[in-house]
Amino acid sequence: MKKEKKYTYDYERPALATDTVIFGFDGAQVKVLLTQREREPFKNKWALPGGFVFMEETTEQAAKRLLQEKAGLRNVYIEQLYTFSEVDRDPRERIVAVAYYALVNAHQYEVSAGRDTLKTEWFGLSELPKLAFDHARIIRVAIERLKGKVSYQPVGFELLNEKFTLPQLQTLYEAILEMPIDKRNFRKKILSTGLLFPLEEKEKNVAHKAARYYSFDKRMYKELTKKGFHFEL
Amino acid sequence: MKKEKKYTYDYERPALATDTVIFGFDGAQVKVLLTQREREPFKNKWALPGGFVFMEETTEQAAKRLLQEKAGLRNVYIEQLYTFSEVDRDPRERIVAVAYYALVNAHQYEVSAGRDTLKTEWFGLSELPKLAFDHARIIRVAIERLKGKVSYQPVGFELLNEKFTLPQLQTLYEAILEMPIDKRNFRKKILSTGLLFPLEEKEKNVAHKAARYYSFDKRMYKELTKKGFHFEL
DNA sequence: CCAAAAGTGTTAAGGGTACACCCATGC
DNA sequence: GCATGGGTGTACCCTTAACACTTTTGG
Structure with missing residues (x-):
């Protein structure tokens, strides 16, 4: 933390990250896009695409940037879900995650597939693998939100083609x-x-x-x- | 940031704070409890009670702690509202705020009034003063949430006596x-x-x-x- | 012609909305 | 006894829920 400005707040700070639950629909099932971790902790486990928030971007901008970097997705419908701040949710250090959820349609995903991104895979909601960190919980919260939202807002169309x-x-x-x-x-x-x-x-x-x-x-x-x-x- | 542990994330970090919209009801109007700022920036302006999150507490714990420290309130109904992360929402430095809203009843507040807390005052929703930071926006979001919530969850009872x-x-x-x-x-x-x-x-x-x-x-x-x-x- | 899924109307029940008068209490 | 707000029932309408057959298309 090297900065010349005087801080009014000089305590140690949690790291700030975003994780995004990406929902898709294959015509029969609702699916979630996961990435396989390449590093410890939870190496080779599946996880939500996410990463750290930079100083010059909002958490939403960070979530969108990471969606593109990690899954090649652009222009997706995204909405803030919840902020997870359990002290030990990451074994390395204190990381607070602002979670988002995104709705993408198959076409959108096709277009961007095969890019220079991480290994990703769609999983049906009832076939989720063991997940890293507290990501299983984040997905549960996202599903609940989606269920609630769908009945009073026309979000479903984001998951289908035009x-x-x-x-x-x-x-x-x-x-x-x-x-x-x-x-x-x-x-x-x-x-x-x-x-x-x-x-x-x-x-x-x-x-x-x-x-x-x-x-x-x-x-x-x-x-x-x-x-x-x-x-x- | 002095720590011996190796960080996987060595970038500069936003500070993390919470702000809480405290709703009350005086029998006729819904009101919000505000505190008057004692320091710059926005000295003497009204603001939501809030403060920084410590390393060993969740954001919810921080919000509850600050409610007690700043307004003397204990055991209040509290719920996460939204996380505000605009880069320039605080003129001093980058501060991300996890906002909460709380519902308290008059009795609860009476009990704790007159403590060694900041100068606080209730304001009706249509008589809000000029607010510090983006707190006016946070209150608007909280009101919308409360309106939505009240019709499908019995939250109203938190605002009344037993x-x-x-x-x-x-x-x-x-x-x-x-x-x-x-x-x-x-x-x-x-x-x-x-x-x-x-x-x-x-x-x-x-x-x-x-x-x-x-x-x-x-x-x-x-x-x-x-x-x-x-x-x- | 057969299989498979699209498309179409009606009825009965329940919930929502609109509405006006009598009752208890303090002054 | 009068002013004030508490408490009560009914009728209509609209929304929801249940339900079965005909149509189109490819093989």
Whole structure:
């Protein structure tokens, strides 16, 4: 800590890091992207992508930078989750982690895959490996948050492509909420929001009736939200 | 930073602090407890009670410690709000703040008032003074959180005494949500949860029909929550 | 023509909302 | 007895929940 400025606070300081839970959806399951650690502690164990916060960036900027550095992801939807500060959560030294969660869609990930990044892998929520540090807990908190959020904010669309079918959307909601949803009621409700726009295009090469694609107008949603509109499941 | 241990992270670190938004209720308005700063920067300006996090405590422990040191408050309901990390939020140096919000009732505060604490004062939400740092923003975020939380978790009871009347409870909800609520519907709904227990005792010395006191069984609520019960407004 | 999933309406029940009068108490 | 706020019930509407058959497409 060499600095000329006078500190009003001269105590020892915890290190500050961010860890991000990256959610994805493969059409059937909600998944989390993990990286395999190359160093001790927890060498070879799986962990959330994360790292230390620099002096000239906010924690959110740090989380986004690390997402790109470690997983090659850009322009992702990211939101602060919770700050974990247990004194011994890292065996090396005191590290406080501001955790974020991110929602990415398959396309976004494809584009950036194969870059010069760490070894990463998607894991289904029920097939998570042993995790480093307190990352299992962080993921549990993130899942709870996602469940809560999905029913009153249209976050689900971040996990799908720009064009998606209603059955895809329903499967996603069922995966997040871990419960079956009635098809007709789901369609009625989601269409009644007026935020989904049917496209001409339909699925191709499927051995059954082709589903219509829809798009979600994020801009219109933001407009309506300002005017007091309230999305709900 | 003198330490013998080898650091895996040798960069400069932001200082880590907590700030807490303390909500109270005077029977008519929701209020926030502020302290007047004794030092620069922002000398004599009002600010949230807060301070730096020590190495051997979590941020929550720090927030609770500072609540006691600065406002004499013990055993308060406290919850993490959000972490504010804008690089220039403090003019002295980089300080990241993990913000909390607390709910205290008048009785709790009376008991601890007059201690050897800083100069503190309650301010109604619509009468807030100019605030130091980014504390006005932190309060806005806290109010939003409180509004959201109140409708699906029975947090309101933390702001009232152990015994309270339904009109008091309704006034509190109206103050938090900033909207009028129908008396009959409110009673119906709140009583239908089965979490409120009527007491024999009634109000005294009021120039109208005396209201009955009720109590809220926090223990039973926790039990029910585990069994999947879901409180709602 | 068969399999597989998309798409579509109606009904019954429950919860939410709106609304007006009588009651107890202190002065 | 009057002013003040506490306490109570009902009717309508809208939202939710349950439920089965027809359509399209590829093989």
